[in-house]
Amino acid sequence: MKKIRHAVQLIFAILLNSDFFNVIKILISGKARVSATVMKNICVPGLNCYSCPSALGACPIGALQFYLNDVSLKIQLKEKLNFAGLYILGFFGFTGILGGRLFCGWVCPFGALQELINRITKKNVTLPNLLEKGRFVILAVFVFILPLFLYNISLLSPWFCKLICPSGTLLAGIPLLLIDKDLRSSASYITLLKFTILLFIIISLLFSNRFFCKTMCPLGAIWGIFNRISIFNINYDKNICISCGKCSNKCPMNLDVIKEYRSSKCIRCLECNSACPTSSLTFGKYKN
Amino acid sequence: MKHGIAVIFFVLFVFSCKSKNESHIVTINSMADRTFEAVLSEYQYDVAVINYFATYCSPCKKELPLMEKLNSEFKDKRVVFLSFTTETEAMEPSIRGMMKLLGVTYPVYYNAPSVFFNDPISVLPVTYILNGNNEIVERLVGLFQADTLKEIINTNRKNTSAEVSYEKKADNMYYSVQAVRDNNLVLLSFHAKKPYKLGGEEYPPMEITINGKESQKFQLEYSKDGYSLRLQNLSDVKELSGHIKAFACTESNCFIIDENFTVSIQ
Numbered sequence: 001m002k003k004i005r006h007a008v009q010l011i012f013a014i015l016l017n018s019d020f021f022n023v024i025k026i027l028i029s030g031k032a033r034v035s036a037t038v039m040k041n042i043c044v045p046g047l048n049c050y051s052c053p054s055a056l057g058a059c060p061i062g063a064l065q066f067y068l069n070d071v072s073l074k075i076q077l078k079e080k081l082n083f084a085g086l087y088i089l090g091f092f093g094f095t096g097i098l099g100g101r102l103f104c105g106w107v108c109p110f111g112a113l114q115e116l117i118n119r120i121t122k123k124n125v126t127l128p129n130l131l132e133k134g135r136f137v138i139l140a141v142f143v144f145i146l147p148l149f150l151y152n153i154s155l156l157s158p159w160f161c162k163l164i165c166p167s168g169t170l171l172a173g174i175p176l177l178l179i180d181k182d183l184r185s186s187a188s189y190i191t192l193l194k195f196t197i198l199l200f201i202i203i204s205l206l207f208s209n210r211f212f213c214k215t216m217c218p219l220g221a222i223w224g225i226f227n228r229i230s231i232f233n234i235n236y237d238k239n240i241c242i243s244c245g246k247c248s249n250k251c252p253m254n255l256d257v258i259k260e261y262r263s264s265k266c267i268r269c270l271e272c273n274s275a276c277p278t279s280s281l282t283f284g285k286y287k288n
Numbered sequence: 289m290k291h292g293i294a295v296i297f298f299v300l301f302v303f304s305c306k307s308k309n310e311s312h313i314v315t316i317n318s319m320a321d322r323t324f325e326a327v328l329s330e331y332q333y334d335v336a337v338i339n340y341f342a343t344y345c346s347p348c349k350k351e352l353p354l355m356e357k358l359n360s361e362f363k364d365k366r367v368v369f370l371s372f373t374t375e376t377e378a379m380e381p382s383i384r385g386m387m388k389l390l391g392v393t394y395p396v397y398y399n400a401p402s403v404f405f406n407d408p409i410s411v412l413p414v415t416y417i418l419n420g421n422n423e424i425v426e427r428l429v430g431l432f433q434a435d436t437l438k439e440i441i442n443t444n445r446k447n448t449s450a451e452v453s454y455e456k457k458a459d460n461m462y463y464s465v466q467a468v469r470d471n472n473l474v475l476l477s478f479h480a481k482k483p484y485k486l487g488g489e490e491y492p493p494m495e496i497t498i499n500g501k502e503s504q505k506f507q508l509e510y511s512k513d514g515y516s517l518r519l520q521n522l523s524d525v526k527e528l529s530g531h532i533k534a535f536a537c538t539e540s541n542c543f544i545i546d547e548n549f550t551v552s553i554q
Contacts, residue, residue: 032410033402066344070382077385153389154349162346182411186430 001274005105009112016044016109017054017171026053032180043091046108047219049165051172053179059167061143061219063088065158068147072156096226100233104213104220105269110167111213115252117202118209125208126254131215132265138164139218160218162190166198209252213267224264233286234261234268241280247272257281314387316380319372319399327397328422333368335444336418337437340372340400340409343382347431348413352390354434358441359394367441372400374409419444462486462536462545467528467553474522474553479514484536484543486515494534494545527552 019035026033034040034051044057067085074081095103104111118124142160150156161168173194177183204211213220227233236258247257250271255263257272261281273281319327328336339355341348352371359369373383375398383398402409404416405424417426417440426440462484468475478494480486486494494515496506506517522528529550536543 029408031408033408069344073382073385073389076389079381079385153386154346156349157346158344176410180410182414182429186411188430 001270005269006112008106009109009115012046012107013109013112016046016048016056016107017052019054019056023054026176026179030179030181032176032183043088044107045095045103047110047165047167047217048108049161049168049172051168051176053172053175055171059161059219060088060091061165062158062161062168064092065143065147065160068144069156069158072148072150073153076151076153092222096223096230098231100227100230100268101220101223101264101266102230102232102268104217104223105267108219110171111210111267113170114205114210114212117205121206123207123209124252124254127208127211127214134215135217135221135224138216139221143218163193164197164216166194166201166212169194169198208254210267214253214265220267221264224266227264227266227268228262229286231286232284234266234270234273235282235284235287236261237280237282239280240278242278244277246275246277247281250275314384314392315395316384316387317395317397318377318380319397319401324401324405325422327370328418331368331370332366334366334420335441336368336370336422337441338370338372338404338416338418340374340404340412340414342373342375342412343379343386345412349386349390351413351415351431352387352392354432354437356390356392356394358434358437361438362441365445367445369394371396372404373398374400374402417441417444462543463532463534465532465549465551467551469553472520472523474519474525474528475516476519476528476551477514477516478532478534480536483538485538486534486536486545494532496530496532498528498530522553525553 019037022033022035033053035053035055037056039056040050040058042057043060043063044055045060047061048055048057048059050058050062067082067088070085071081138160142164146159147157173191177187177191201212201216208214238258241258243258248255251257252269252271253265253267255261255265258281260266261272268283270283273279273283337355337358339348339351341352355369355371362369371392371394373379373396375383377399380398383396387396405422407416407424407427411429413431415428415432415437416424417428417437419425425444428437462481463486464479464481466477466479468477476496476498478486478496496517498506498519519528527550529548531548532545534545536545
């Protein structure tokens with residue numbers, strides 16, 4: 001199962017970042033440029049930065065913040081809201097109801113990268129519950145409240161992308177800064193802050209697998225809400241479980257699987273399913 | 289929870305009640321398929337300040353009001369301020385709204401190409417300073433300092449205004465000349481016509497030559513009534529003729545006056 005998942009992660013990482021033409025263009029011109037195909041209007045199910053040179057689609061968290069910025073602007077101007085942007089909320093609803101955090105485990109390229117970094121040490125320390133609630137705070141403050149309620153046009157910004165997102169720093173910030181000298185000259189304290197956050201996350205990943213998913217990811221926080229009710233879900237058959245604990249040992253998210261198999265922390269990587277000797281944990285259509 | 293939502297909506301309502309400036313006018317145009325040369329040819333300038341922005345770029349939103357401030361400072365001084373964005377029609381309402389909130393009044397263009405005179409735009413904001421020949425004299429990446437930009441504009445203005453235009457305008461476009469007899473004196477005076485100034489202050493003083501048996505060169509001193517000259521021993525002359533050498537300057541440009549004049553004595 002692990003191999004299949006890694007293959008799927010790799011396929012999606014390539015698929016979602018396959019505008020190689022743009023990469024070549026950037027390398028030749030030495031000028032940063034975001035891929036500009038029609039696909040850019042489409043949200044992808046993963047924290048795959050819009051500004052990554054080869055990214056085909058848009059990160060839904062970035063799109064959501066820009067939509068909220070637009071809503072804020074329209075309210076300030078007393079203009080009609082653009083309801084088409086609500087499709088982003090629909091995207092979260094649709095993908096969430098379908099599989100919850102399934103996309104975190106199988107699609108998200110930044111999740112895959114985190115697993116790769118963690119392979120260096122293979123350590124996986126359980127984090128305090130309070131720290132793991134951090135992702136809801138980040139979702140509320142940086143994705144919803146700041147982009148929507150800062151009543152000053154020069155402050156309208158996708159604040160999560162701007163100040164925190166390590167996926168953006170790693171997938172877009174670093175390559176573009178390396179290529180474009182103009183961009184380097186315009187780097188500011190925000191660049192430094194984001195590099196510090198990225199470094200902090202990379203170091204933390206050496207101690208705890210998927211540290212960012214556990215504590216900070218707003219996209220995971222949204223999908224996590226759907227974990228309890230999603231159509232495709234983890235089902236647990238108490239009657240055949242022998243409580244061997246193999247599932248919990250394998251869980252990258254440090255869950256006590258037989259108690260928390262539908263927890264909002266679960267990324268549906270299905271390691272528990274393959275570890276279970278009695279098939280009491282299965283993935284399929286939601287069963288009570 | 290319910291109270292929380294109510295409070296959020298209330299806050300939103302209070303914020304949305306800020307009064308708007310209804311008199312705000314900004315021209316927002318589409319570049320369509322036009323080139324920069326075509327767009328720039330609509331303006332007359334010695335210095336053009338071209339700024340690239342985007343609705344999603346927050347440093348740009350700090351920069352646009354600075355552009356506007358400089359725009360009003362350099363009004364009628366042959367300096368043109370323009371902002372461009374590569375965003376399309378779909379963003380037009382947002383651009384309009386943004387400009388309204390930021391108080392921008394100078395022209396703004398959307399649908400702009402992502403390459404400005406062979407320079408691909410990769411960083412926002414970016415500001416180009418062009419001289420009258422559409423040559424990029426400076427390129428400021430990122431949020432500019434207003435003082436720096438001002439200095440660049442002023443240096444380039446001086447450079448361009450030094451190349452004084454020699455074009456000849458219709459006679460007496462810049463000044464009027466008058467000669468009045470007062471006993472045995474003749475009072476010759478020159479008055480600048482608006483919006484020109486004749487010599488004086490920061491410009492070289494004007495020189496007058498009066499035709500006669502002995503040609504004489506006079507340097508005229510400036511007074512608030514214009515330039516005047518008292519001439520003696522002209523009791524039998526009905527007409528004065530001579531030559532005028534001077535600068536006629538507006539606030540942004542100077543023209544050379546180097547011509548003969550004739551005036552009848554009243």
